[in-house]
Amino acid sequence: MKYREAVRAGLREALRSDPRVFLMGEDVGRYGGSYACSLGLLEEFGPERIRDTPLSESAFVGAGIGAALGGMKPIVEVMTVNFSLLALDPIVNVAATIRHMSGGQFGVPLVIRMATGAGRQVAAQHSHSFEGWYAHVPGLKVVSPSTVADARGMLLAALREADPTIIFEHAALYPMEGGPVPDNMAVDLSRAAVRRAGKDATILAFGANLWKALSAAEELAREGVEAEVVDLRVLRPLDDDTILSSVRKTRHAVVVDEAWRSFGFSAELSARIMEGAFRDLAAPVARVCSAEVPIPYPKHLEDAALPQPGAIVAAVLATIGSGTAIAHGRV
Amino acid sequence: MTPAEEDLKAVGREHALDLLRRMMRIRIFERKSAELYSAGKIRGFLHLYDGEEAVAVGAFQAIVPEDAVVANYREHAHAIERGVPLNSVMAELLGKAAGTSRGRGGSMHLFDAARGFYGGFAIVAEGLPVAVGLALARKMSGKPGIVTCFFGDGATDEGEFHEAMNLAALWKLPLLFLCENNLYAMGTALSRRQAQTDIALKARGYGMPALSVDGQDVLAAEAAARRAALAVRRGEGPCFVEFRTYRFRAHSMYDPQLYRGREEVESWRARDPITLFAESLSRAGLLGDAERQAMEREIELEIEKAACFADGAPVEPEEDLLKDVAAGEAG
Numbered sequence: 001m002k003y004r005e006a007v008r009a010g011l012r013e014a015l016r017s018d019p020r021v022f023l024m025g026e027d028v029g030r031y032g033g034s035y036a037c038s039l040g041l042l043e044e045f046g047p048e049r050i051r052d053t054p055l056s057e058s059a060f061v062g063a064g065i066g067a068a069l070g071g072m073k074p075i076v077e078v079m080t081v082n083f084s085l086l087a088l089d090p091i092v093n094v095a096a097t098i099r100h101m102s103g104g105q106f107g108v109p110l111v112i113r114m115a116t117g118a119g120r121q122v123a124a125q126h127s128h129s130f131e132g133w134y135a136h137v138p139g140l141k142v143v144s145p146s147t148v149a150d151a152r153g154m155l156l157a158a159l160r161e162a163d164p165t166i167i168f169e170h171a172a173l174y175p176m177e178g179g180p181v182p183d184n185m186a187v188d189l190s191r192a193a194v195r196r197a198g199k200d201a202t203i204l205a206f207g208a209n210l211w212k213a214l215s216a217a218e219e220l221a222r223e224g225v226e227a228e229v230v231d232l233r234v235l236r237p238l239d240d241d242t243i244l245s246s247v248r249k250t251r252h253a254v255v256v257d258e259a260w261r262s263f264g265f266s267a268e269l270s271a272r273i274m275e276g277a278f279r280d281l282a283a284p285v286a287r288v289c290s291a292e293v294p295i296p297y298p299k300h301l302e303d304a305a306l307p308q309p310g311a312i313v314a315a316v317l318a319t320i321g322s323g324t325a326i327a328h329g330r331v
Numbered sequence: 332m333t334p335a336e337e338d339l340k341a342v343g344r345e346h347a348l349d350l351l352r353r354m355m356r357i358r359i360f361e362r363k364s365a366e367l368y369s370a371g372k373i374r375g376f377l378h379l380y381d382g383e384e385a386v387a388v389g390a391f392q393a394i395v396p397e398d399a400v401v402a403n404y405r406e407h408a409h410a411i412e413r414g415v416p417l418n419s420v421m422a423e424l425l426g427k428a429a430g431t432s433r434g435r436g437g438s439m440h441l442f443d444a445a446r447g448f449y450g451g452f453a454i455v456a457e458g459l460p461v462a463v464g465l466a467l468a469r470k471m472s473g474k475p476g477i478v479t480c481f482f483g484d485g486a487t488d489e490g491e492f493h494e495a496m497n498l499a500a501l502w503k504l505p506l507l508f509l510c511e512n513n514l515y516a517m518g519t520a521l522s523r524r525q526a527q528t529d530i531a532l533k534a535r536g537y538g539m540p541a542l543s544v545d546g547q548d549v550l551a552a553e554a555a556a557r558r559a560a561l562a563v564r565r566g567e568g569p570c571f572v573e574f575r576t577y578r579f580r581a582h583s584m585y586d587p588q589l590y591r592g593r594e595e596v597e598s599w600r601a602r603d604p605i606t607l608f609a610e611s612l613s614r615a616g617l618l619g620d621a622e623r624q625a626m627e628r629e630i631e632l633e634i635e636k637a638a639c640f641a642d643g644a645p646v647e648p649e650e651d652l653l654k655d656v657a658a659g660e661a662g
Binding site: 022056059061065067074098099100139141 | 399432460464467474490497655
């Protein structure tokens with residue numbers, strides 16, 4: 001099963017099991033979803049529940065909030081996180097605030113799915129990663145499925161949440177093949193997952209960058225370095241326990257984030273590790289992020305702008321420092 | 332009898348006196364609020380409805396308990412007309428735990444889930460998409476009642492207004508738009524903001540019926556709201572009413588009002604909705620001076636009680652600060 005098929009399977013399952021669930025967004029119906037995630041759903045569920053919208057991000061996200069307040073279980077698809085900036089007001093000022101601001105009277109059980117990330121040569125207005133902006137906001141839950149099982153399972157788990165949950169699907173993952181996903185497989189929506197065990201360094205990543213981290217770990221293994229790879233999965237609230245226990249074990253941490261380094265998610269992660277495991281660290285936390293430029297169109301420049309396995313390998317080796325490197329005959 | 336007197340006879344003395352009492356209640360409530368603001372008991376922003384009372388009182392005659400109400404930040408009148416107890420509204424203004432929103436929202440964020448009062452949105456026009464969603468939920472779930480949404484002429488500057496109007500009309504939602512056109516968005520006059528100042532025309536442009544009515548005349552406001560609400564209840568899609576009104580006082584508590592002349596304000600004050608209505612009642616022989624004074628004293632007493640209650644009420648304990656940021660978080 002491909003990642004996009006897993007999203008579709010999750011959507012279909014949710015729509016079949018709960019009449020309050022409906023999908024709304026640009027081109028989710030007749031077009032089948034801009035990433036083909038909802039292909040065929042219009043035929044099965046009809047235009048009321050697979051609801052094409054005008055290009056009005058602010059209004060249809062706001063309407064999703066209103067529908068959730070009105071007792072429905074909407075899934076709003078925003079074509080990409082870049083477009084979601086047109087809907088920042090309803091997400092940040094309404095969905096995230098209303099429970100607290102109303103003294104606990106109103107909650108917004110809304111699921112917002114959006115594609116994120118670069119790597120497909122679609123240039124500076126379709127390639128950015130703003131997960132950290134949303135993860136900054138109290139009242140939101142932010143998740144990022146990196147595997148086919150999570151693509152289906154996290155959607156179903158998000159629909160059981162009482163609060164607004166944003167699911168970031170990295171666009172490079174949609175065609176990824178990930179084997180079968182059993183229908184009844186439940187996933188946890190609070191924990192990070194150790195995707196590869198290791199003892200020498202911890203690589204923290206999420207979304208498509210998990211796969212770059214795993215490929216870096218493969219290469220490191222050939223060099224005799226055993227990197228542990230943690231898939232963050234849930235960006236808010238962060239699973240500090242899993243992150244810190246891995247770092248305490250390996251004493252080295254490398255954060256991989258496709259967003260820019262400055263003032264971003266990777267800075268928060270690094271600060272948390274410093275606050276929670278300072279005395280266990282053998283070296284400063286290292287970061288592999290995108291270059292501080294709008295993502296450019298040509299492939300060689302786009303590749304150069306993004307975190308790549310080679311840079312992750314280099315960062316791990318630099319972090320664990322000369323001691324390990326000497327042991328493996330690299331100096 | 333003059334036509335106005337004939338109208339009064341038609342609505343009946345009891346109803347007419349009820350309308351007057353309701354308008355006076357709002358006026359006196361806000362007079363007290365302003366006093367408490369000057370005394371430092373209310374802080375932050377306090378947007379008064381002074382001069383616009385006939386709009387809320389007239390419109391609420393067409394709204395029934397099963398309907399939902401969405402309002403903005405100048406919403407004391409709407410909360411009161413919705414039946415939110417004066418004690419809770421006043422306590423909210425004073426930031427007390429007995430307030431509508433546990434004191435967390437203050438004047439701009441009144442919410443009452445039990446009464447279908449969805450607040451309390453203080454970013455101009457953001458309530459409109461929420462109202463669209465609430466109406467969509469009603470339509471999809473077959474829940475009875477309509478959604479009513481109050482907003483000012485300032486909201487019609489925003490893209491969200493246009494997006495929401497389009498969605499409501501496109502999806503034929505049970506939604507009544509109630510525009511309180513007081514001619515100013517803070518300090519900028521409508522004619523200095525919009526190329527086309529006929530607001531009802533904009534609604535017609537989206538294919539929905541729209542009425543414009545004198546917002547200083549409570550009977551006219553009531554009649555227009557009833558007519559429009561009836562059409563919405565018939566399932567014919569959304570309707571729009573523009574109430575032409577004026578805010579006598581500053582945008583929030585104090586501003587030097589450099590943006591409008593004293594003469595303009597005075598000419599509108601001559602059309603004070605309460606004075607106009609009370610005078611026509613007495614001309615029709617339905618209200619004597621003594622009776623009006625007694626009514627005023629009775630309301631003043633009621634408001635004093637609410638102010639006393641709010642003043643003496645406890646604040647939310649600091650340990651509850653993080654409560655209700657998310658469901659189930661911190662108790």
